[in-house]
Amino acid sequence: MKPAPFEYVRAASLGEAAELLRRGDLDARLLAGGQSLGPMLNLRLAQPGLLVDITGVPELLAAERTADGVYLGACVTHANVEDGRVPDATGGILARIAGGIAYRAVRNRGTLGGSLAHGDPAGDWPCVLPTLGAVLQIDDGRSTRELPAGALLRAAFEPALAPGELIAGMRLPTLSPAARWGYYKHCRKPGELAEAMAAVLWDPERDILRVTLGALDDAPCALDDASTLFGRSGSRLSERFDPDAVDALLQSRGIDDPIARQMHRVVLRRAVERACA
Numbered sequence: 001m002k003p004a005p006f007e008y009v010r011a012a013s014l015g016e017a018a019e020l021l022r023r024g025d026l027d028a029r030l031l032a033g034g035q036s037l038g039p040m041l042n043l044r045l046a047q048p049g050l051l052v053d054i055t056g057v058p059e060l061l062a063a064e065r066t067a068d069g070v071y072l073g074a075c076v077t078h079a080n081v082e083d084g085r086v087p088d089a090t091g092g093i094l095a096r097i098a099g100g101i102a103y104r105a106v107r108n109r110g111t112l113g114g115s116l117a118h119g120d121p122a123g124d125w126p127c128v129l130p131t132l133g134a135v136l137q138i139d140d141g142r143s144t145r146e147l148p149a150g151a152l153l154r155a156a157f158e159p160a161l162a163p164g165e166l167i168a169g170m171r172l173p174t175l176s177p178a179a180r181w182g183y184y185k186h187c188r189k190p191g192e193l194a195e196a197m198a199a200v201l202w203d204p205e206r207d208i209l210r211v212t213l214g215a216l217d218d219a220p221c222a223l224d225d226a227s228t229l230f231g232r233s234g235s236r237l238s239e240r241f242d243p244d245a246v247d248a249l250l251q252s253r254g255i256d257d258p259i260a261r262q263m264h265r266v267v268l269r270r271a272v273e274r275a276c277a
Contacts, residue, residue, distance in 0.1 A: 003041035010053040014168060017054050018141030022164040026050040030166060032060075032075055032114030035106045059168060060113065063087060069173040074113020074166070082107060089174040090132060093181055097128050103191045113167040116149070119157040119219070122193040126153060127214030128183065130222035131199035132172055139168040146171075150212070150222030158219075179203040180237075182275030184267050185215070196260075198268040200226075200275045202237055209237075211271075213250075213264055221253055229268075238276040241269055 007026065011017035021028050026049035031037060033055075040046040054060055060075035063086035070089045072081075080086050082098035101107055101124050115125045116136070130150030138145050138161065147160070149170065154160050161167070175181070185197035197214040211226035223229070229249065230240040243265050250261045 001042055001044060004044055004047040006041075006048055007050045008053065009050065010056055012056065014057055014059050014139050014166070015141035017052050017057060017166060018139065018164045020050065020052045021166065023050065028052055030054055030114075030117065032117070033077065033110040034114070035102070035110040036114070036118045036120065054166070055111075062169065065089070066171065069171055071169055071171050072112060073169040074116075075111045076113075078107035078110045078112070078115075079104070081112070089172050090181075091175060093128075093132070093175075093183075094172075097124050097183065100124065100185070112170065116152060116170075117159050117161070117167050119153050119159050120193070121153075121156045121218065121220055122195075122197065122215040124185070124194075124197070124214075127185075127197050127212050127220050128199050129170065129172075130220065131201045131210045131212045132175075133201075133208075133210070135171045137168045137170065138165050140164045140166075144168065150220075150224065153219035155219050156217065175201075176203055176206055178205040179208070180275040182271040182273065182277075184270040184274060186263060186267050196263045196267040198264070198271040200268075200271045202275050211268065213268060216253060216255065216264075218253060221249070236276050238269075238273050241272050243269070 028050040029048035031051045031053045060073040062073040063076055064071050065087045070087045078098040078101050081094050088094050115123045134149040136147045136149055138147050152159050180202045182200040185194040187194050194215045199212045201210045209226050212220050212222040214220040229245045231242045234240040246265050247261055255261050
């Protein structure tokens with residue numbers, strides 16, 4: 001199947017891209033890596049009148065260390081993160097996550113911002129970046145605002161972006177030496193979208209305990225304070241893991257299937273165990 005006809009413009013700046021997005025005469029979509037949008041175009045699940053290619057916008061390719069972490073532009077590819085060609089403030093977590101995304105051909109073209117804006121609940125970055133405390137830079141060509149990564153998705157495939165706004169980049173804080181990290185995703189085979197995924201960041205010295213559950217029917221469930229999922233008895237975090245509390249959380253998110261809840265509980269437990277290993 002071939003895409004429906006559309007216009008194509010390669011934007012030279014953030015301002016131009018934002019202006020094109022605000023055009024009222026055509027339904028405009030951004031083209032970053034195109035690894036999700038491309039198949040949707042071919043299947044005509046998406047039929048925009050205008051594609052705005054932002055892969056050549058210099059601001060979106062920036063990658064630099066900051067005083068308290070790193071800044072990564074939205075068009076940084078998964079492969080650049082995997083190969084260590086951009087700075088990392090997480091002790092290698094970003095590279096390990098990037099290396100587990102789909103296949104190398106996808107990682108060569110797919111981008112951080114594209115994955116976030118696409119908003120697939122089974123995407124790796126929508127699950128991982130909220131757990132790491134990432135803050136997104138949202139730009140409309142005239143002003144910039146910040147948004148916690150965990151607040152980006154209103155629902156599955158529904159980013160909280162106003163007309164003309166795009167994700168310009170993200171700030172990630174440096175993790176402390178005491179921080180422990182765990183990530184686990186369940187896929188039927190390597191490269192497929194996950195059926196359940198969970199990320200855990202535990203830093204007892206800084207009183208941080210974040211958990212994000214992904215691959216839900218809705219937006220990922222990002223808990224900035226996940227202490228309610230853990231009891232008080234036990235010296236190790238894995239010993240305090242409370243599956244009943246996780247089950248109650250999943251039910252509150254509308255997951256009625258007991259098999260699905262069990263799968264998410266097991267995946268989260270494994271992520272917690274990795275954080276404690």
